[in-house]
Amino acid sequence: MSLKTPLGRARGLGSAKTGVSHWWWQRITAVALIPLSLWFAASIITMIGADYDAVVTWIRSPIVAAFLILLVVSLFYHALLGVQVVIEDYVHNEGLKVAVLVGIQFIISALVLVASIAILRIAVGGT
């Protein structure tokens, strides 16, 4: 027996659609970001006086490059999931809301791609 109204059933709206996935990935990325962000902060602090070659040598290590990409992907996925909820809470015009959500997805996808290419270029680049 369903407690939904016939209209509600026809529209298919309600809880338990993709909300669990959103909630779950926000937690997964959060847990991943605890060690990743602390590692990155600690690394940056110790490299404050370092010259260009030292920074490049650091990123060229496969492990560092891999963890930087993990950091960028987790960070921006976490940011996307978070900003999405903020927009859904505060932007009440349906058209504007969808437009901003799509815009944020484009911008964040581009940032992830640009950062990953930069990391890989440093990691495998010549000279």
Place this chain on the structure above:
Amino acid sequence: MAHRPLSPHLQIYRLPFAAILSITHRLTGVFLTLGSVLLVYWLVAIASGETAYLEAQALLGTWYGLLGLFFCSFALYFHLCNGVRHLFWDAGYGFELKTVDTSGHIVIILTVVLTVITWFIGILFSGGPA
């Protein structure tokens, strides 16, 4: 939906401690999203060569660059500590009002301590205050 009175009246209502931490979690999250663009800029500068890297370092070393980095570090540590607090709630722990209050104060103390340690070590590594 006429203009009926809404509650709480944010202009005159003094937010409880837990509510202030809650909205700060959001604000620091949005701020860190903006700040992470700096991370992408820094990585692109390194990939572009030494000249671009030195330009980026010079920009981050100005007073407004350092101020931005300072707020980023503060926001990161707050969001991190308060995020762990949220994970405890997700696991079903720490819902007692007294515990919520205590964990909130621990978050603030840890945020300040971690920010101070970070900038203390940072100033040491950079060879003293400029």
